[in-house]
Amino acid sequence: MRQIVLDTETTGLNPRTGDRIIEVGCVELLNRKLTGNNFHRYINPERDSDEAALAVHGLTTEFLSDKPKFHEIAHELREFVQGAEIIIHNAPFDLGFLNHEFQRVGLPSFIDHCSGLIDTLVHAKELHPGKRNSLDALCDRYGVSNAHRKLHGALLDSELLADVYLSMTRGQNMLSMDVEVEESAGSQLADAGPLGEILVIASSADELSEHDKVLAALDKGVKGECLWRKYSPQA
Known part of the structure; x- marks a missing residue:
């Protein structure tokens, strides 16, 4: 099964008022294993970021001025996610921007190119009701180191979310250990003789x-x- 853990950074909070995507980061999982085949692009939004957004991601207008515009990377992004299950934390936010950007360039909505969607925020709230379920909080809860996360970044956040998702769903690192433990336990049980009455x-x-x-x-x-x-x- 192919899954893509995805995150975006934006100029603000609302694409309907002109805010745009400035960064897309995607991490590929194949059968629950990180492949290293990632997708990462900075994007020139052709506008400034809100002060609040800039404080979160730190991507200045000057830094983004020579980066490609979204229509220049849209087809490449579509091909990368084609047919994959998408994993996003707080999916309505990112999908709102991605669908808006795809529609701007005359493409079907972003999610139409994917096989399904997992919102890890919804999943986390089901597992941990009444608790903080931000990405930072989940990193702390599942022992995923985010000490190097000074500012938000789409690729870094996708990498962290991939580790969190695998931990939330009993990731592949534990799977191999469980198999070894089960095999060992089964061997010991077989050598223990018949069970007592x-x-x-x-x-x-x-x-x-x-x-x-x-x-x-x-x-x-x-x-x-x-x-x-x-x-x-x-x-």
């Missing part, structure tokens, strides 16, 4: 009496017969 210890009369008192209290609480009575073997 399974002992079934029945409740004593005193224990049954105490249990009945608990059920009586439950009956009183529900003003009738509690569920334990209905499903009791004695019933």
